[in-house]
Amino acid sequence: MNEIALEVLNKINSFGYKAYIVGGYPRDIYLGRNTIDIDICTNAIPKQLKDIFKESILNKQEYGSVTLIYEKITFEITTFRKEIKYQDNRFPVKIKYIDSLIDDLERRDFTINTLCIDGNGHVIDLLNAKRDIDNKIIRCVGNTKKKIKEDILRSLRAIRFATILDFKLDDELKKVIKKNGYLLKK
DSSP states (O other): OHHHHHHHHHHHHHTTOOEEEETHHHHHHHHTOOOOOEEEEESSOHHHHHHHOTTOEEEEGGGTEEEEEETTEEEEEEEOEEEEEEETTTEEEEEEEOSOHHHHHHTSSBGGGOOEEOTTSOEEOSSOHHHHHHTTEEOBSSOHHHHHHHOTHHHHHHHHHHHHHTOEEOHHHHHHHHHHGGGGGO
16 A cells, blocks of 8 residues: 555656655554555645546545545545634634645644655654654644644544554643533534
């Protein structure tokens, strides 16, 4: 599967765009876990991805996301972006496409989900994901309070990751989840 994912990256790269496997797949590979969850981030916008992969589906274009089934594997390909405004402590309602991998990674939920793999198969760790994976800790990227209040579902994701991976929640994250748990009612 890794070879097929690298093929997708290199096809995007061949059109002059940057592309990386990001999130659960690099994390799970680093942990030695089997995985089929492959997300790709790129500076190509959905229309450009549709031009590259005619068979791709623009089902989440408002979020800068395209679904591609390639060699019987499903890929979620998302344009580098900043989420400018959230609604109802859950949904980004205003995004801005950007050209920076680091800025895209900084919008993500947890450091453990910021590992990337480039088209050569090299692992990129710009936000100390390996450190937190090695220490078995779930920590927010950036301001914990802001991250959880933007999207309260992140609190459940944190608990799920801690449970599935047998990791611990960062002390600050625990405190913020407890304090903002009432938002889950929305």
